[in-house]
Amino acid sequence: xxxxxQGILAAVDMSPTSAAVVARAxxxxxxxxxxxxxxxxxxxxxxxxxxxxxxxxxxxxxxADRFDVRxxxxxxxxxxxxxxxxxxxxxxxxxxxxERRVRLRSLWRGSLADQLLRLCASPVLVIKxxxxxxxxxxxxxxxxxxxxxxxxxxxIAGQLDDQSALQIFHAIRPLHPNPLRNAExxxxxxxxxxxxxxxxxxxxxxxIASAALKCxxxxxxxxxxxxxxxxxxxxxxxxxxxLVVVGKRRYxxxxxxxxxxxxxxxxxxxxxxxxxxxxxxxxPSGRLAEMA
Numbered sequence: 001x002x003x004x005x006q007g008i009l010a011a012v013d014m015s016p017t018s019a020a021v022v023a024r025a026x027x028x029x030x031x032x033x034x035x036x037x038x039x040x041x042x043x044x045x046x047x048x049x050x051x052x053x054x055x056x057x058x059x060x061x062x063x064a065d066r067f068d069v070r071x072x073x074x075x076x077x078x079x080x081x082x083x084x085x086x087x088x089x090x091x092x093x094x095x096x097x098x099e100r101r102v103r104l105r106s107l108w109r110g111s112l113a114d115q116l117l118r119l120c121a122s123p124v125l126v127i128k129x130x131x132x133x134x135x136x137x138x139x140x141x142x143x144x145x146x147x148x149x150x151x152x153x154x155x156i157a158g159q160l161d162d163q164s165a166l167q168i169f170h171a172i173r174p175l176h177p178n179p180l181r182n183a184e185x186x187x188x189x190x191x192x193x194x195x196x197x198x199x200x201x202x203x204x205x206x207x208i209a210s211a212a213l214k215c216x217x218x219x220x221x222x223x224x225x226x227x228x229x230x231x232x233x234x235x236x237x238x239x240x241x242x243l244v245v246v247g248k249r250r251y252x253x254x255x256x257x258x259x260x261x262x263x264x265x266x267x268x269x270x271x272x273x274x275x276x277x278x279x280x281x282x283x284p285s286g287r288l289a290e291m292a
Contacts, residue, residue, distance in 0.1 A: 003123060003156045003277075005032045006091040011084055011112070012038065013045035014054050017097045021127045022059045024273070025095040026067040027136070028125075031161065035070040036063060039087060040077040044112050045099055081112065085120040094120075098128040098267075098274075114264070117276055118250050123156065126267060126274045129242075137273075140164045141241040143232045143266060146204045149247055149279045154208055156277055157245040158216045164243075165218035168209050169235055171228040172201050198225070229265035236270045244272050247279040 010025035012018035022038065029036040038060050060073040078084050088094050099111040109115050113124050142157045144150035157166055205221045212219045222239075224231050236244050248263035267274045 003093070003159050004091050005034050005093055005159075007034050007037065007089075008032075008093045008095060009037045009039065009084070009088045009122075010095045011041035011044075011078065012054075012056070012059070013042045013097055014040060014056070015042075015097065016054070017127065018054050018059065019062075020129060021095055021097050022063050023066075024125070024127055025093075026063040026069050026071070028093065028095075028160065029069045030067045031136075035072060037072045037074060037087065038063075039074040039084060041084060041096075041112060043077055043079060044081060044084075045097065081115040081119060084112075085116060085122075088116075088120055088122045090121065092122050093125060094122050095125045095127065098126050110264075113267070113276065117248055117278055121278055123275055123277045126276065128271065128273055136161045137164045137242040139167065139239055139241040140243045140245060141167045141169055141232065141236050141239060141272070143169050143228065143244060143246045143262070144205075144208065145228070145247070145262075146170060146201060146208075150208050151211055153245055153247050153277055154212045157243075157275070158212060160243075160245075160275070162216065165220070166212060166216055167220045167222050167235070167239055167241065168205060168212065169222045169232055170201060170205050171224050171226050171231040172198060173228070174225055198223075229262045229269060232262075232266050233269035236272050241272050243275060244270050245275045245277065247277050249279050 008025050008029045010022050012021050025036055038056055040056055056073055060071045063069060064071040074087065084094070094116060096113050096116075099113070113126050116122075116124055137160070140157050140161070142154050144153055154166065154168060157164070202223050205223055209219050209221045222235055224235075232244065232246075235241075244266060246263045246266050248261065263276050267276065
């Protein structure tokens with residue numbers, strides 16, 4: 001399926017990190033030949049207020065001049081998450097700053113990125129680095145779970161920048177021994193099952209990498225056993241990946257807050273920028289109207 005970009009929406013909180021958000025969004029817009037829209041989302045973010053808030057018009061002019069992209073500045077400040085989702089529409093990439101803390105009144109709903117990922121079908125790129133965006137992500141880590149959506153994640157990572165080196169990462173969860181011991185499964189059977197499980201996972205990972213090699217110059221696979229989010233953070237740091245791509249299934253606010261899935265933990269633990277792709281990307285009917 002992949003990602004056919006028709007535009008990019010950068011939602012900024014007017015803090016100093018906003019410059020990095022707009023720069024990264026402009027770099028991607030220039031590479032894909034699409035327009036860039038800027039919206040002030042400071043009313044919805046919990047970022048630390050700047051002593052001198054950045055000027056949205058100045059950010060728009062800098063992005064247009066520096067990266068030669070078409071920039072539209074939305075005059076109206078975003079008053080709701082649904083408004084940002086409507087501005088993004090379909091086939092649009094949303095770029096946001098990372099929120100290290102969440103506003104108290106929105107604690108159960110999560111960050112702006114969490115709320116957008118529940119509401120719309122657009123991928124969300126969360127910028128964690130405050131440094132000025134470079135020309136491209138040199139290394140990208142794609143965290144996959146070997147479901148049919150894994151190929152889509154790898155395709156999207158390659159489409160974002162076909163010159164980046166991709167590492168396709170999968171962590172296989174260890175078996176919980178207690179139920180098997182209670183069922184009196186012999187130790188040799190448990191070991192044989194785990195060995196076959198690892199072999200099948202490695203073969204699937206290689207199949208995904210082989211498909212990616214058709215459109216990507218540099219592809220590696222990384223396989224390990226353990227908790228996926230924690231090992232993904234370790235691998236990102238080891239590989240010095242500038243971007244981590246991960247999928248996320250959409251849940252309502254309460255289960256999302258209680259479960260704290262792999263994508264949310266990766267977003268919190270990795271130092272790199274995070275591209276989160278909704279795995280069920282069909283637009284939920286009526287939800288925009290409900291949250292307006």
